[in-house]
Amino acid sequence: MKKFNKKSVKKEDVVRLHEKYKFDYLEASILARRGITSGQDVMYYMESDTRFLHQPFLFSAMEDAVERINQAIEEKEKILIFGDKDVDGITSTAILYGYLKDRGADVQFRLPVGEDAYGLSMEAVDDFEAYCNGFSALIITVDCGISNNAEIDHANELGI
The missing domain is CATH 3.90.1640.30 (inorganic pyrophosphatase (n-terminal core))
Structure with missing residues (x-):
């Protein structure tokens, strides 16, 4: 059986993402584990305009x-x-x-x-x-x- 090791995450990052961007705690923890914690990174992640997708x-x-x-x-x-x-x-x-x-x-x-x-x-x-x-x-x-x-x-x- 493969063992998965979750990257540690700061509780403050999860709480801040939850409060500021209204992500639920699971989404916020996933984003934090992926290093998506700054405003610009979060906005890029949330962007739905296809003009900003990779060409x-x-x-x-x-x-x-x-x-x-x-x-x-x-x-x-x-x-x-x-x-x-x-x-x-x-x-x-x-x-x-x-x-x-x-x-x-x-x-x-x-x-x-x-x-x-x-x-x-x-x-x-x-x-x-x-x-x-x-x-x-x-x-x-x-x-x-x-x-x-x-x-x-x-x-x-x-x-x-």
């Missing part, structure tokens, strides 16, 4: 990735979203799956289960290739994949 097109090759996803949707290719089994991996998989489904994509997802290692696996690539039956396809990794060079090379060799 995703600052990532290198983001335009290429968007173009490839749009191509896969337009050409009715099968798409596999492969995520991680942690909270942000599951969440990002679910968000992307819902978005692509709404766009009419032929999409499915896969997450590691049980003792499966984190990251894209050869087995997942081979299973998806068999499912695609030789047709052109796309695998999108979320919250993983950056170090899965061998698996990505293998997928490319299979036409994915």
Whole structure:
């Protein structure tokens, strides 16, 4: 069983966040543990105007990735979203799956289960290739994949 160690937090920070910004004590303690205690940081955290969100097109090759996803949707290719089994991996998989489904994509997802290692696996690539039956396809990794060079090379060799 994995043991979690919570970062200590100053009670004064939690009380101040609760009183000043009306967060409940749980929210205030989470923010304090993340170091979000100053007025500017709290206001940035609470901001709902999408103009202040991180610009995703600052990532290198983001335009290429968007173009490839749009191509896969337009050409009715099968798409596999492969995520991680942690909270942000599951969440990002679910968000992307819902978005692509709404766009009419032929999409499915896969997450590691049980003792499966984190990251894209050869087995997942081979299973998806068999499912695609030789047709052109796309695998999108979320919250993983950056170090899965061998698996990505293998997928490319299979036409994915």
